[in-house]
Amino acid sequence: MNTADFRRAGHELIDWVADYLDNAEQYPVLPDMQPGDLVARLPERAPEQAEPIQSVWQDFLELVLPAVTHWNHPRFFAYFPANHSGPSILAELLSAALGVNGMVWQSCPAATELEQVVMGWLAKLLDLPADFTGVIQDTASTATLCALLCARESTTGFAFNQSGPQATADAGPLVVYASSEAHSSVTKGAKIAGFGAANVNLVAVDADRSLDPDDLASRIQADRAAGKVPCCVCATVGTTSSTAIDPLGRIGTLTQREGLWLHVDAALAGSAAIVPEMRWILDGIELADSFVFNPHKWLLTNFDCSAYYTRHPQILTRTFSILPEYLKTAHDQQAVNFRDWGIPLGRRFRALKLWFVLRHYGAEGLRTLIREHLALAQDFAAWVDGSDDFERLAPVPLQTICFRYNPDKGQATPRSEEAINQLNQTLLEAVNRTGQVFMTHTSLEGRFCLRLSIGQASTRARHVEQAKAVLLAQRPK
Ligand SMILES: *Cc1c(COP(=O)(O)O)cnc(C)c1O
Numbered sequence: 001m002n003t004a005d006f007r008r009a010g011h012e013l014i015d016w017v018a019d020y021l022d023n024a025e026q027y028p029v030l031p032d033m034q035p036g037d038l039v040a041r042l043p044e045r046a047p048e049q050a051e052p053i054q055s056v057w058q059d060f061l062e063l064v065l066p067a068v069t070h071w072n073h074p075r076f077f078a079y080f081p082a083n084h085s086g087p088s089i090l091a092e093l094l095s096a097a098l099g100v101n102g103m104v105w106q107s108c109p110a111a112t113e114l115e116q117v118v119m120g121w122l123a124k125l126l127d128l129p130a131d132f133t134g135v136i137q138d139t140a141s142t143a144t145l146c147a148l149l150c151a152r153e154s155t156t157g158f159a160f161n162q163s164g165p166q167a168t169a170d171a172g173p174l175v176v177y178a179s180s181e182a183h184s185s186v187t188k189g190a191k192i193a194g195f196g197a198a199n200v201n202l203v204a205v206d207a208d209r210s211l212d213p214d215d216l217a218s219r220i221q222a223d224r225a226a227g228k229v230p231c232c233v234c235a236t237v238g239t240t241s242s243t244a245i246d247p248l249g250r251i252g253t254l255t256q257r258e259g260l261w262l263h264v265d266a267a268l269a270g271s272a273a274i275v276p277e278m279r280w281i282l283d284g285i286e287l288a289d290s291f292v293f294n295p296h297k298w299l300l301t302n303f304d305c306s307a308y309y310t311r312h313p314q315i316l317t318r319t320f321s322i323l324p325e326y327l328k329t330a331h332d333q334q335a336v337n338f339r340d341w342g343i344p345l346g347r348r349f350r351a352l353k354l355w356f357v358l359r360h361y362g363a364e365g366l367r368t369l370i371r372e373h374l375a376l377a378q379d380f381a382a383w384v385d386g387s388d389d390f391e392r393l394a395p396v397p398l399q400t401i402c403f404r405y406n407p408d409k410g411q412a413t414p415r416s417e418e419a420i421n422q423l424n425q426t427l428l429e430a431v432n433r434t435g436q437v438f439m440t441h442t443s444l445e446g447r448f449c450l451r452l453s454i455g456q457a458s459t460r461a462r463h464v465e466q467a468k469a470v471l472l473a474q475r476p477k
Pocket residue numbers: 080138139140141142183185236237238239240265266267268294306
C-alpha cells in the first residue's frame with residue numbers, strides 16, 4: 001500500500017470510527033446470528049490476487065460488523081466493562097504505526113521508560129505501597145499466573161524452575177488458596193504452573209461472599225498436618241460474580257505469619273481505588289506480595305492493558321530471566337529489560353495508551369467517571385429494592401448489581417426456587433433478544449441471578465433507565 005492510498009483510507013477510517021463512537025447506540029448490542037454463520041460467508045482460502053482496500057472495507061461493513069458484539073455500546077451491561085476512549089484508540093493506532101517490540105530496553109527505550117513512568121503514576125493514583133514496582137501484562141490471567149510462578153519459586157528456593165516437579169516431590173504438594181468465588185484464572189494458572197487443580201484449596205466465604213479468614217487459617221493448618229506445603233493465597237477484590245471484597249488485612253496478617261505469598265486480584269475493582277472514598281477496598285494491600293488490576297476494564301484504556309505490581313521484582317526476574325547470547329546488550333546492568341518480567345519475550349507498546357489516557361483525562365476526569373458509574377449502580381440497586389417483583393441477591397459495593405425477577409416477592413407462598421430460576425433464564429433470553437441491552441447471569445447459592453454491570457465509558461443514567469424499561473417489558477407472563 002502506498003502512502004497516498006494509506007492516507008485516503010486512513011482519513012475515511014478515522015471518520016468512520018468517529019461516527020461509530022457517536023452512533024454505537026444504534027447497533028444491536030448482540031449480533032443476531034448462529035455459530036458458524038460468518039465462517040460460512042467467507043472464502044475457504046486467502047485470495048491469490050491483490051484486492052483493493054475498498055473491497056476489504058466493504059466486506060468488513062457487510063460481513064464482519066454485523067457479527068460484532070458491541071462492547072462499547074452504552075447498554076452493554078454484560079460480564080464486566082471493557083473501556084476505551086478517543087485518546088486510547090489514537091495511541092493504539094500510533095503503537096501499531098511504530099510497530100515496536102519492547103522486549104528489552106534497547107529494542108525501544110521509550111516503551112520501557114514510559115511504562116516505568118505510567119506504572120509509577122498509576123501506583124500513586126491508587127495509593128499503593130511505595131515499594132510496589134509495576135509492569136504491564138496483557139491480562140489479569142497472565143498476571144495471576146506470574147504471581148503463582150513467583151510464589152512457587154520463592155517457596156522452593158527456585159528449585160522447581162531448575163529441576164521441574166521432582167524438586168518438590170519429597171516435600172509434598174504445594175497448595176494454592178483462594179475463595180470459592182475467586183476467578184477461574186486462579187485454577188487455570190495453578191494448572192499451568194504445575195500445582196495441579198487438585199491442590200487449589202477453595203476457602204469458604206462469609207455471608208457477603210468474601211473469603212472467610214478463619215476458614216483459610218484452618219485449611220492451612222490441616223494441609224500442613226497432612227504433609228502438604230501451603231504456598232500462595234490469591235485474594236480477590238471485586239469477585240467476578242458479585243464483586244465481593246476479600247478482607248486483605250486479615251488475610252495478609254495470616255500470610256505473613258505463615259510465610260505464604262499473597263497475590264491480590266482486583267482486575268475490575270482496582271480502578272475504583274483512584275477515588276479516595278473507595279480506597280478502603282485495598283486496605284491491607286501493604287501486606288500483599290503482588291497485585292493486579294486491569295485499566296482495560298474500567299479506566300478508559302482499551303483492551304489489553306493489565307497493571308501488575310510486585311514488591312519483589314528480584315523474585316519475578318529470577319523466575320523468568322533468560323539470557324541467550326543474541327539478547328545480551330551493553331545496557332543490561334543499568335536498564336530494565338521487561339522481557340524478564342513476564343511470559344512472552346515480545347511486548348507491545350501498551351504504555352502509550354495509558355499515558356495518553358492519564359494525561360488527557362487527568363486523575364479528576366477518571367475519578368468523575370468512576371463516581372458516575374458507582375452512583376448509577378446505587379440508583380439501580382435502590383430501584384430493585386423498591387420494586388414489587390425484582391429482588392437483590394448481593395450487596396453492591398461497586399458497579400455490579402446481582403438481582404432476579406421474583407413475582408412472589410414478599411408473598412407468603414412463593415413458588416419453588418427452581419421455578420424462579422426458570423423464569424429468570426427466560427427473562428434474560430428475552431432481554432438479550434431485544435438487542436437493546438446485553439446482560440449476563442451468574443449463580444449465587446444455586447439461584448439463577450441476573451447481573452447488571454455498569455461501567456462502559458458512554459453509559460449514562462438514561463441507558464440504565466432503558467435497561468429497567470426492557471426488564472419490565474420482558475417479564476415472563
Ligand atoms: C475480569 C477478571 C479476571 C480476568 O481478567 P483477564 O484480564 O481477562 O484475564 C480475573 N479476575 C477478576 C476478578 C476479574 O474480574
